[in-house]
Amino acid sequence: MLWLIAYVIALIAAAGILSERSRAPVRARVLFALAVLAVPFVLETFGWMLLGDEPHDLIAAQLGLLSYVIGPILVAWYFLYRYPLPASARHAPKLKSFRLAVGAWHRHILFLGFMAFVVVGIGATYNPLTQWAYDRVGQHNLENEVVRAKLADQHFDIPMRYFVIDAYVPRGYWPKAKNRRVDVGALSVYVMLPDLRPFYPEEEHLWNLEGGGRGDRVRMTIREDDFSEPNVKTLRARAAESGEPLAPETAKTYGVDLHDVDVDAFLYARSLRLFPRDESEAWFITCTSPEDVPSPSVL
Numbered sequence: 001m002l003w004l005i006a007y008v009i010a011l012i013a014a015a016g017i018l019s020e021r022s023r024a025p026v027r028a029r030v031l032f033a034l035a036v037l038a039v040p041f042v043l044e045t046f047g048w049m050l051l052g053d054e055p056h057d058l059i060a061a062q063l064g065l066l067s068y069v070i071g072p073i074l075v076a077w078y079f080l081y082r083y084p085l086p087a088s089a090r091h092a093p094k095l096k097s098f099r100l101a102v103g104a105w106h107r108h109i110l111f112l113g114f115m116a117f118v119v120v121g122i123g124a125t126y127n128p129l130t131q132w133a134y135d136r137v138g139q140h141n142l143e144n145e146v147v148r149a150k151l152a153d154q155h156f157d158i159p160m161r162y163f164v165i166d167a168y169v170p171r172g173y174w175p176k177a178k179n180r181r182v183d184v185g186a187l188s189v190y191v192m193l194p195d196l197r198p199f200y201p202e203e204e205h206l207w208n209l210e211g212g213g214r215g216d217r218v219r220m221t222i223r224e225d226d227f228s229e230p231n232v233k234t235l236r237a238r239a240a241e242s243g244e245p246l247a248p249e250t251a252k253t254y255g256v257d258l259h260d261v262d263v264d265a266f267l268y269a270r271s272l273r274l275f276p277r278d279e280s281e282a283w284f285i286t287c288t289s290p291e292d293v294p295s296p297s298v299l
Contacts (some may be wrong), residue, residue, distance in 0.1 A: 002248045007037075007040065007068070009068060009069055009072050010036050010037055010039065010040050010068065011037075013036045013072045013073065013075070014032075014033040014034075014036045014037055014242070015033075016076065017029050017032045017033045017036065017076065017079055018030070018033050020079075020083070022085060022086065023079075023080075023083040023084070023085060023086075024079070024082075024083040027214065028083065032075065032076075032079045035280055036072045036074050036075045036076060038065070039071040039072055039075055040067045040068045040071060041067075042073060043063070043067035043071050044063065044064070044067040044068075047063040047066070047067065047287060048063075049138075049141075049173070049175070056223070076188070083156060088162070101110040102298040134255075136186065137151035138168075138174035138175075139174070139201075141160060141173075141174040141175060141176050141177075142161055142168075142174040142201075143161075144160075144162055145160040145174070145175075145176055145177040146158065146159055146160065146177060147159075147160060147162075147163060147177050147178075148177070148178075148180070148181040148182065149182050149183075149184050149187055150181050150182065150183045150184070151183075151184050151185070151186070151187050151224055152224045155184065155279075156187060156222075158187075158189060159198065160174060160177060161189070161198040161200070162189040162190060162198045162199070163189065164190055164198075164199035164207065164209070165190050165209075165219070166188070168209075169209055170201075184224075185224045186221055186222065186223045187221065187222045187223060188219050188220065188221045188222075189219070189220050190217060190218070190219050190220075191217075191218060191220060192206060192207070192216050192217055192218075193216040193217075193218060194216075196220075227238065231280075232275070232279075232282045232283065232284055233279060235273075235275075235284060236275045236279070236284070238268075239266040239268040239273045240266060240274070242268060243266040243267050243268030243269075244266065244267050245264070245265065245266060245267075246258070246265035246267050246272060249279070250267075251265050251272070254272050254287050256272070256274065261274075262276065262277050262278070263275060263276055263277060264276075264277055265283075271286050271287060272286070272287040273285070273286050273287075274286075274287070
């Protein structure tokens with residue numbers, strides 16, 4: 001209920017609009033009251049989507065002032081300007097401060113509370129309206145945003161479309177990248193085989209974003225620590241000790257033909273691990289069991 005505190009100005013303005021029976025018909029007053037209640041949420045949502053997850057404190061304060069104070073007041077002022085008091089009204093036809101109609105305040109509060117919950121409910125859930133807004137802003141972020149990272153004293157500038165699993169999937173839209181370079185210990189990007197291309201909306205059906213295995217999608221990770229030959233040898237020894245060698249017939253169920261590739265295969269931790277027979281090569285592949293996913297899955 002903390003949002004009600006920031007909503008005070010919008011609620012008062014909406015109550016005043018509903019009370020101005022001599023200015024406008026019921027339909028106009030209801031529409032403007034809804035607009036006043038929606039303005040804070042709309043401005044706040046678009047502001048955070050454009051500014052990213054961590055805007056500067058001063059920018060965040062200015063966004064809050066615009067969303068919860070200036071926005072509702074501007075809508076209320078436009079209502080007064082659009083519907084001036086008629087000449088036959090008791091008071092002179094000029095802009096007046098809001099007032100609650102005597103005897104009707106309880107109906108206004110009940111109606112405003114209902115409308116406020118409807119507005120917040122629509123804005124806080126995924127629905128065609130919010131998804132449309134997310135798609136409009138997210139498309140711009142997908143095409144223009146660049147993730148800036150610093151890893152092991154190296155600078156990386158990577159387009160947002162390489163982070164589909166970490167950026168898009170949890171939110172349902174493409175966020176704005178942080179406006180600074182971030183120090184990280186590891187960096188993962190997601191690409192599609194065989195040409196290691198990033199995500200494009202027209203190929204979304206190939207990415208299996210809603211589950212069902214990874215298909216041709218792979219994750220590539222750059223690590224700060226030394227993940228070279230000694231580490232691969234350690235992992236190989238652990239898989240050989242705790243796992244079991246995979247027979248060629250069983251390997252075929254994973255889509256691997258051991259007769260055509262120069263690798264050793266082990267079943268370890270419910271997954272298939274492939275290591276190069278040439279132990280000087282520092283790489284390995286982990287494949288998920290076909291019993292766990294309905295389509296091929298490779299890490």
